[in-house]
Amino acid sequence: MSLLPSANIENKQPIYKVELVDNAYHCIVSKQADITLGFEVELPEVLTLSKENYDSIHTAFVKAIRLLPQYCVLHKQDWFFEDIYTPSFGQSMSMLSRAFERNFNERPFLNHKCYIFLTKTSSDRSRHNSLHSALTRRHIVPKDMLDAKTSSDFFDRVGQFVKILSDSSFFKFRQLTINEIAGQGIESGLIEKYLTLSSDGLALQDIDFSKGLKIGNKFCSLFTLARTDDLSSQVETEIKYEKLSTDRTRFSLGFASHIGLNLPCNHMYNQYIFIDDHTRTLKMLEGKKQNLRSLSRYSRENIVNMELTEEYLNEALVEGRLSVRAHYNVLVWSEEGEELKKLRNLTSSAITQMDCRPREATIDTGTIFWSGIPGNAGDFPSEETFHTFSEQACCFLNLETNYRDSPSPFGIKLIDRISGKPVHVDLSDLPIKEGIITNRNKFILGPSGSGKSFFTNHMVRQYHEQGTHILLVDVGHSYRGLCDLVGGVYFMYDEKKPISFNPFFVDGSIDVEKKESIKTLLLALWKREGEKVTQAEYSTISDAVSLYYENIWAASDTFPCFNSFYEFFDGPFRVLLERDEHFKERHFDVHNFLYILKRYYKGGEFDYLLNATDNLNLLHQSFIVFELDNIKDHPVLFPVVTLIIMETFISKMRKLNGIRKMILIEEAWKAIAKEGTAEFIKYLFKTVRKFFGEAIVVTQEVDDIIGNAVVKDAIINNSDTKILLDQRKFMNRFDGIQALLGLTEKEKAQVLSINQDLKEGRKYKEVFISLGGQASKVYAVEVSAEEYITYSTEQKEKIKLFQKKAKYGSIETAIKEAAQEIREGVF
Template sequence: MRNTAKATTLEKKFPLLAVEENCILSKDADITACFAVSLPELFTVGSAEYEAIHAAWHKAVKTLPDYTVVHKQDWYIKETYAPDLTEEGLSFLGKSYKQHFNERPFLNHYCYLFLTKTTKERMRMQSNFSSLCRGKLIPKEARDKEAVHQFMEAVAQFERIVNDSGLVKMTRLTEEDIVGTDEKQGLLEQYLTLSTQADEPLQDIALGSEEVRIGNKRLCLHTLSDTDDLPGTVSADTRYEKLSTDRSDCRLSFAAPVGLLLSCNHMYNQYLFLDNSDSNLQKFEKSAKNMHSLARYSRSNQINKEWIERYLNEAHSFGLSSIRAHFNVIAWSDDPAELKQLKNDTGSALALMECKPRHNTTDVATLYWAGIPGNAGDFPSEESFYTFIEPALCFFSGETNYRDSPSPFGLKMADRLTGNPIHLDISDLPMKRGVITNRNKFILGPSGSGKSFFTNHMVRQYYEQGAHVLLVDTGNSYQGLCELIHGKTKGEDGVYFTYTESNPIAFNPFYTDDGVFDIEKRESVKTLVLTLWKRDDEPPTRAEEVALSNAVSGYIDQIKQQSANPSFNGFYDYVKGDYKKVLEEKKVREKDFDLANFLNVLEPYYKGGEYDYLLNSDKQLDLLNKRFIVFEIDAIKDHKILFPIVTIIIMEVFINKMRRLKGQRKLILIEEAWKAIAKEGMADYIKYLFKTVRKFFGEAIVVTQEVDDIIQSPIVKESIINNSDCKILLDQRKYMNKFDDIQAMLGLTDKEKAQVLSINMNNDPSRLYKEVWIGLGGVQSAVYATEVSLEEYLAYTTEESEKMEVMELASQLGGNVELAIRRIAAKRREE
């Protein structure tokens, strides 16, 4: 009985023959080299870089031989974030962060490039000659082996030129990538299922005149296949108004509206057909003559003749290559109602490019079929238009979504467009790649910009990855996090020092837990005593420096010999007694070292003095092995005597960690306290810290909100900014009129300025987050979102009412901050 079914098998119609030497061979003897393409991240590229990318593509395309098809295929697939919630050692806040983002939808981007060598005859085929219309495909033989060899050489040159740009990276796909394995889906299978999921089975493909359907997915196709549909002018990039200001430009590629900005499942196909340019131009010359002959019969003939002549003039004047091009957007959905919305969204995206949206219902099947990787030779020629290489390349998509850093260490930030979590390394990987030469960071953000949230989020993740964290705070910003760590470690960690009248901060600068007084310890003690003794505008003489150094060394030797408990009182007694005798024996004159004056100035810190508690603590704390320490010194930040002394002692604690903890990551974060140590007398101290910390696997971070401080202080510029390769800025719109000064001080480029001024300009109202700009060594920069879970918010919050709510409930629960946060978070979710 005769088979009357309209269905046929995929095997019978499939246009590809084999994959050999990582190239796809079609049954019509076309050969295709396949690449995965890595583009720059969204909102990180300026106008100059877009021009450079455009120029690289142009140079590369010009190396290809005639009758080659360049097919760039960008996939934009809706996926959901799937964290590993069973990960061992995950902290309470770490787990809550992952749960907060669990199943968060985002648009993932995959970019491929196919270079197909075909023939003159195939390049001119129309849709009625598509392999879909033929009953049986008989494989042809590739006769011209020399042409194949030349094509592969051109492909290698193409790859090298694009990769040398440093902005776009092409990676050759292997046979496994194209065909797939038992465990991994191949590129061809992905295309025939319109899915990147590994377990997606092949389903029926309906290629009809009314609709094209892949399984349950119905296709919607918009094409740019006629010059009448194109805008009057094109460019490599365009201004993105939503993130631009009157002082700055945010740039995106010309085709960005049909790329990541079109938030649905879709595919953007870009085709360049490299015919023989000379024969094309000869054909146009002939056509122009015909139009001239017929001009008297029709005005349209006269206009067409003028357009053709302009095209020819451009080609001959500038030596441009005549090519054909085509661009299409294929969107799909398994919901017929959503398909109508997709049609409108895609049309709107093309309209944003100033193109005329043309919803194509005629050639959907043949264009989908020609889009199969390696089957570009099957493209219907009537769907293309004549142009030159340069304007055609303006339609290439130029950016991808944010990518994870390939590093085990890093921070969890969020993509500013979709909110997808990003693993970001701003310390180790940039150092390894030579992007930065130190890990130090400078953070600038006005009050209310989300500065404390970002720093809490950062130091919490540093701590959980094994770092030693020391924080100098002036506003109780880290109290919640510190109390949480203190409770979790049962008091072993999370040490919180704060100054109160009843319990003031007290130290013992002469104490070491193992009795070792290395050079840094001695220098730290000398700097401290010098600060107590001399004013900022009163530098010591050389004789005074030597006398002070001898006094400190003598007392340390006495400690070692007598095994006495060291303290500032002991040092004062030593100077008053034994050291006085030493000075008399040496016959040191009073004008060289005034001992009486020295003792008189230091007397307030001696027993019975006003500040006798400050340097004579009997609590011998072992801070060397505490991994999370907070010094809250808000109560004394304006105290001329206590503030600088306490700050120096804190710095000494960190330098002790820095020197003694070999191979362990160390971090010191100083809020407004840097003002005290950035005075003339302490400039060398902070310079030493910022220059030396990098050698000991450490980083120094300074946080400020007063923009005038950084503009007016030369010490900040020399000591802090010049030695901080990572700069982090939050919302700067309060400083819009001063930003030129900030830009000059921080050495920001115009692109970086535009990124900074775009912060929080287009935030998603359905998500609660603040944006932050991170720049690395003037080489890499991007804006990220600091979005946290409700539990993290309650741990980080600086709102007094919310902090009190957490702390009061924790005190009722026996000091259990974690349980308090859990209960408040659960209550708020219910409400």
């Protein structure tokens, strides 16, 4: 039995050393004297770019490539590794946060890393074929390095290349260090990781080229785009992504995205652009054209090739195109031979979607793989490349990566739209710090059933867990479960247990703002809407409030509430008025004041409203819900409750220094229907940012906001964050919504793509978030069973949950029990 020849990797590996040059450049030096600088590149996030963005990126790459010196290789290497989500548990995590992390524990996703290697090689290397590869040589004799002037010029050009792409604002470059490339101690470097096709590269493995390519226990398949016959007749900077496009919108995706994140398996996409001597290349092609001309009489194929070559030369001359050579390949692998067959089909299908012909490499697999070693691009076989212009070559570059976690410590967890992996998103602090938004206010729009209350539950829950004081104005009991779970205060009108407050209660001394809010309340209770208040009336009530609190301080047994105020006004204060020689009944109608306000005094129709004895100190209550469903049309209760809401939040704004505050108004048109309330909303949206707060309005119809002229501009213009849910119901009139909210065409395409391509086997909905019109993205809102039942607005589910609460005496136990039944499919 004969054995195939084998060799030691150390003898065949083409890298001579990795060293620091000029105390600035971490260089890979090959044994053929090629110098390479490597960078890890941060790409734009997938599904966030418009056609104009792709065109800008393409232009930047073409300009950057023109700066590179002759006989330079741009090797872009995109690694896509199957990974799993690792949850992060903390001791202080809430039950729902733990449930969220458990729900996504070990969820698979495709991890992506992008590297760019720029290699300076020599003129003779550009003509080398597979026979010259380091893989085919018995011994590699190291050549002398480039001279100092050439290497210095190369470093300068690379610096300019990086600057142009960085200045485009789409990319961030970080130079790879010696340890990252070559490894340190037991920590593997990039070269070892490549040779083992693993994210850790801890142990080198056998590499077998006898039957294609096998590395350790990984079966590999290599697909190449190396012949013009296999390429699309026309390439673009982007393509229309049919799954997320509509009849009215074009959703753009990178031309090469189908073999990027959209190829759901372990794979690597290598992109090579070789910058040769442009003049020399054109002369070579001119000679080729003449040969074809002389042979044209023998074959029509020669005539066609001659015409194509002439067309290429003409375009290079007239349009000033830079002629380059290019090669692209996709390497996929699996530890199971049978699965590799499926991956071949997946990869072939992905390449076909680019309108290219998939070709699996069989002969040059070894040399192509070996040339992909970081720093060895100069060893690439020339017969596996094709001539093209830099503009066309750049269209094949992969330009997108996964959603990234925000580096901010504050934020909420949403889900990556493609992979289903949780991502940390900061909608408040980092965008302000980076100047993307100027305020934290948010406008949320979604028709009935789109999941807006579900999303807002998810958002405010996470804000509250991070120390935010939440005040919610609701219609529809959407936050009852969450409020009970976090131990919040829930104000709701019920005939058996009417809604009650105590705006007169103070803990300690009373300040000017508290006095003003009480005076405003008293005047609102007394006067009809639109009825003027005289200076004498205002002054009288002001005196009454001041003297009332002085009387309370003097008599500590008096409980501050409306009842005691009414008794004080009808008793001691009335006596003072009658003794005042300057006081006249026409200045202030005492009888009328007491008669009208008597309905709020004990025994009156609304004696419960302003005399509460519990939930007195709302200032330090961190989660408060005002449920207005049963009183939204009540002529007395609704205005009073609205004033209480105003006073409560303004008190939090001005007194809770350094603490984040949020007021969220659901179905806002009812709360802003009256002039007085509208002015409060207007003031709130313009002022809350100064007090580390944010105001949020949630509505089903934009018309509800448009219909109120006072509020429309205040809310829309002072809400830098626009959050929209499924708008397909409004597709035929979305242009009006787009104009009102100031959405760009890219944002319009993103909004109308919501829920268009939901993945099977997962229960979720999608949400669009725009930050100041500068950064926009669609996320998935997917939660654990515990979170689902807590946020659910389905009446049957809520009834079951609160029945369980009554049974167990604990909302947390009820949620856990209901969640388990949901997972078992019996809830």
